[in-house]
Amino acid sequence: MADKSTLRKQALAQRKALSDSEFLAMNQLLLEQFKTLNFSEVKSIHAFLPIVKKREPDTFLMIDWLKETYPHIHIVVSRSNFEDHSMSHHLFSREDLKENAYQILEPQTKTVFKDKIDMVLVPLLAFDxxxxxxxYGKGFYDRFLSEIETVKVGVSLFDILQEEISDVHDNDIRLDLCITPSGIIKIEI
Incomplete structure (x- = not known):
């Protein structure tokens, strides 16, 4: 077992060590895995936007593919409130995005998406x-996911941990599945 702080440091170092070509190849493999998901019942997907400096998976590849292949699916992205660690959710528009103080792209529109969100792409550094x-330890996604019923899809550059995360809390929300470059892992609880 390993604690979140240790795993966080290891994952960030592992991402940083990737060459540009490795990172690009991994993102293409993530996209290919993403394409195999069943979208037949999906009307809306919440996607995180990647923090480039932290080498997060490039969800823009998935968003662009969705817009082309499933134009009827609403793509929703969030804006973070760092005072109370909450998020508001807005329809995606590339022209509406602006970097916040933490170098995270966020929508600028005030119009909040109120419909049901059928699937959420969840950012992560590691998963068990x-x-x-x-x-990153702020609980934004755990708060958000605790408020809705949705399919929770982790997106990870790396495979499943061989060990369990030791410091799991009651408010930690489990994923339903996770996409990695090597495949899709369904969580069997």
């Missing part, structure tokens, strides 16, 4: 076989 994940 039970579906628990290591994020």
């Amino acid at each position: 076989r039970r579906g628990y994940r290591v994020g």
Whole structure:
């Protein structure tokens, strides 16, 4: 077992060590795995936007593919409130995005998306076989996911941890599945 702080440091170092060509190849493999998901019942998908300096998976590839292949699916992205660690959710428009103080692209529109969100692409640094994940430790996604019923899809550059995360809390929300460059892992609870 390993704690989140240790796993967070390891994952960030592992990402940083990737060459540009490795990173690009991994993102293409993530996209190919993403394309195999069943979107037949999906009317809206919440996608995180990648923090480039932290080498997060390039979800713009998935967003662009969705817009082309499933134009009827609403793509929703969030804006973060760093005072109370909450998020508001807005329809995606590339022209509406602006970097915040933390170098995260966020929508600028005030119009909030109020419909049901059928699937959420969840950012993470690492995840275990039970579906628990290591994020950046602020709880934005755990708060958001605790408020809705949706399919929770982790997006990871790396495979599942061989060990369990030791410091799981009651408010940690489990993933339903996770996309990695090597495949899709369904969480069996």
